[in-house]
Amino acid sequence: MxxxxxxxxxxxxxxxxxxxxxxxxxxxxxxxxxxxxxxxxxxxxxxxxxxxxxxxxxxxxxxxxxxxxxxxxxxxxxxxxxxxxxxxxxxxxxxxxxxxxxxxxxxGPVGVDVEEEPSRLGTDLRVGALGPREAAGTTDAAGFVRCWARKEALLKAVGMGITVPLAEVDLGPPGEPPRLRRFPGARPDQVYVTDLPAAEGYAGAVCVLAPGPxxxxxxxxxxxxxxxxxxxxxxxxxxxxxxxxxx
CATH class of the missing domain: 3.90.470.20 (4'-phosphopantetheinyl transferase domain)
Structure with a gap:
């Protein structure tokens, strides 16, 4: 069902x-x-x-x-x-x-996030927020905010907010459909994350803690x-x- x-x-x-x-x-x-x-x-x-x-x-x-x-x-x-x-x-x-x-x-518990692309993207922010696989596949601000929105949506659904290092949350590079690969606070088979059809210059994601899709x-x-x-x-x-x- x-x-x-x-x-x-x-x-x-x-x-x-x-x-x-x-x-x-x-x-x-x-x-x-x-x-x-x-x-x-x-x-x-x-x-x-x-x-x-x-x-x-x-x-x-x-x-x-x-x-x-x-x-x-x-x-x-x-x-x-x-x-x-x-x-x-x-x-x-x-x-x-x-x-x-x-x-x-x-x-089930849900988290949603929408983010406007920053006019500048500092290296420190990228390093602190992205895991190795995500960073390797992120080349611009659009990719970064897509990764960020996915992570925010997941953390909101779990009820944690940004209380864990974002680099420890791995949902894959922005060019691939989001899929939970690493996060100690949730089971991958109980997490459904999808990107939202945001406007140009924005990125969004929604996460539901339920067996998806x-x-x-x-x-x-x-x-x-x-x-x-x-x-x-x-x-x-x-x-x-x-x-x-x-x-």
Missing amino acids: RPPPCDVWWARTDWLRPEHLTVLGAAESERLRRYRYPADRDRSALGAVLLRAVAARALGSAPGAVAVDRSCPSCPGSHGRPVLPGTGLYVSTSHSGAFVVVAATRA VPVRHHDAGPLLHSGLFGEPSVTGGPVLSGGRVR
Whole structure:
């Protein structure tokens, strides 16, 4: 029997509207007030809003009624990975540059990551993040961010974040389909990783801890974000998917 699908929802940061913020909880709103730069605040806000919208759609509830637990396992803060207690729905969110992405599935713990290509790629960063096989097959920034996104997605799914040396996580060179070759925190036969159809200048990946392959379905989040879930929409966002790829 095939695992349940993983739904990946894409949005652009300029789709954020004032009415979206009304569904956030007190802890989420307080966290947003601590951001120094508006662009960072808006990305985080839209990620929290989209996660609630996706969960509400799957659970048949209102976005503001979704209980999101972001407890950190290492401190009393509310900045851990999002958990929806008692729902059986696993979620993950990521944002970079102009894009926000949320993944949701019932197949197992999930991690998603999207990364914008850096304008410069230092040698130290490449050496510290890539294993020997990955480094040998990585010749440019596009390949590097693809490797990085794969690793981030896996670590999010496992619930570790970047708490282990990235060079110890081997998912293969960027020119090959991702496959777990080395990582002490997960069994290769219980890890499904796939690259996402990111826009030019970006790379993305999603990881589900389940015997794969897990069907991955991509969605434009515009209609969801500008639906009746948030009251009367102030503007309609345009499609972010075109020909099977993000644009």
